[in-house]
Each structure stands twice: as C-alpha cells, then as structure tokens.
Amino acid sequence: MKLKRNIVILGLTALLAASVWFWQTQTVRAAPPVSFKTIKGQNITPADLRGKPVLVTFWATDCPGCIEEIPHLIELHGQYSAQGLNIIAVAMSYDPPNHVVAMAESKQLPYAVALDPGGALAQQFGNVQLTPTTFLIDREGRIVLQKVGVFELRDMQQRLNRL
Template sequence: MRIKSALCVLSVICLLGAVAWRLTYTKSFAPNAVFTTLKGDQLAIAELKGKPILITFWATDCPSCIEEIPDLIALHQQFNGNDLQIIAVAMPYDPPSHVQAFVKERLLPYAVALDIDSSLIRAFGDVQLTPTTFLIDRQGVIIMHKVGAFDLVFLKALLTQL
C-alpha cells in the first residue's frame, strides 16, 4: 500500500510540475490585433491594455460555439463591471449576413467582430478550429488558450484573479 500511495503522490507532483512548466513556458504576449465590430467600433488590443480580454473564435454553424453563448453572456454580465472585454470573432468562412442575423436574434451583449481577410486568425496562430478561446490578462499576456469548449468554472476562477 505504501508503494502505491507513494507512486500516486509522485504522479500528482509530476503532473502539477508539468502543468506549471507548461503555463510558464507558453506565456506570450497577445498580438497587436485590431478588431472591427459589427457596430463599426475599432477595438485594439494595445488600447485595451489594463483590462482582461476574452477572445473567442466561433462560427454560426458550430454546435459547441452555440452552446457556449449562455456562458459568454453570463461572463459578460458578471465581469463587465471589472472591465472584462469579450470579443467574439466570426470565422472568415461565416457569411457576414449570417453573423449579423445570428447576433441580432440572440441579442449578444458583447462585441462581435468579423475576420473577412483572415488577419485575426493568422495573428492568433492560425486558428483552425472553433471554438478557440484566448484569455489575455491586464498586462497583455495570453494566460489561457483553449481549443474546444472552455470550462466555465475554471475561466471564472481565472477572471476573479485578474
């Protein structure tokens, strides 16, 4: 039993060490991207420095993206007062008219941008899959990069620390 317990503890320590190393090793500054929202506003990461920024790449035909919308709305409602800026970037293949109709129908309260020329997906490392989410801290460092649906509890925990 002692050996089994020791191996379990050693495994957990190794796992935590690997996670800590990965988080430290992969920290990088967000690109100096500029988003044009459906409302015509220009949101530049450089000008948003000092605020946490949640960027999600999504598509109107992506089931996981659609499932995340209530969580994004909840995050907007809970953390908007803490200066959280949420920007949902529609993939270049998503027709602008579909995106506009979808946003209007769902009454999305956060910023939605189009990426017609693919410059934003390139700036963020050639995003291919949706949803792909980035959390940028107040200093402009990407502290989370998640391909696939994000974990709301984990994301809330990160946001409360910012």
C-alpha cells in the first residue's frame, strides 16, 4: 500500500515538473505589440523589431539572479547584435529609475534598458511578477521561450543559433 502511494506521488511530481518545464520552455504565442522607452530617451517600437530576434528580460537592480545574468546578456549582445538581435532589459515598476540608470552606467550595459513605471509592459507580457523573467521572440514576432529565473547561457545561444 505504501509503495503504491509513493509511486502515485512520484508520478504526480514528475507530471508537475514536466508541465512546469513545458510551460517555461515551449511557450509559442504572439509577442505583445508594445513600445519600449529606454533610459536614454529612445522609443523602440514594434516596427523597429519586425523581422529581428528579440530578447526581453524583466529585471530589478536588487535581484541577485538579474545581476548574475548581466554578463550573459552582455555576451549575447556581443555575439548576436550584428545578426540583428535586440536585447531589451525592462526594469520593474518598483525599481527607482535613478537606481536603474546608475546600474546601467556602472555595468556599462551595451543593450537597451527600458523603464516600466506603471507596470504596463509587465502586464502585457502576461503579468510578470518575478525577476528575472526572460522572453525570446523570434523573427516572426512569436514568443518561443519564456523563462522565469536565470537562463542558461549555452541553451540561449543554441536557441539564438536556430532563429
């Protein structure tokens, strides 16, 4: 009886883990048609991104995982920006803009950093609450990856190579 119960629990746990993995790695839906206002005053529109791969990451200056991802984002920018990749780091609405600007300057972030003061961008991307949350958008404007937590650099490189 105990063995049967353990097998059922193990099976349910595996099913739940598979569902979470599938949800985070196999999301394919249209990206929201949003514009991003960067800390440098640039307005990035859907037309600017059409036909290009885009990596949108929601982050915060006080998020350890977000800070851990910065070198990966810088590396991806260096590797793929010449091939059209746009990286847009969207600061969460609760992050003070002066903190965002200071970190972008101190880390010399080479990619676009946008503010989301009212939380509209996070809302349009599915009510993003946790950081980091990363979306990979293909050249057709479809979200092909939604990852909550720190992404694996090698996995992201492989995905970008296929776009």
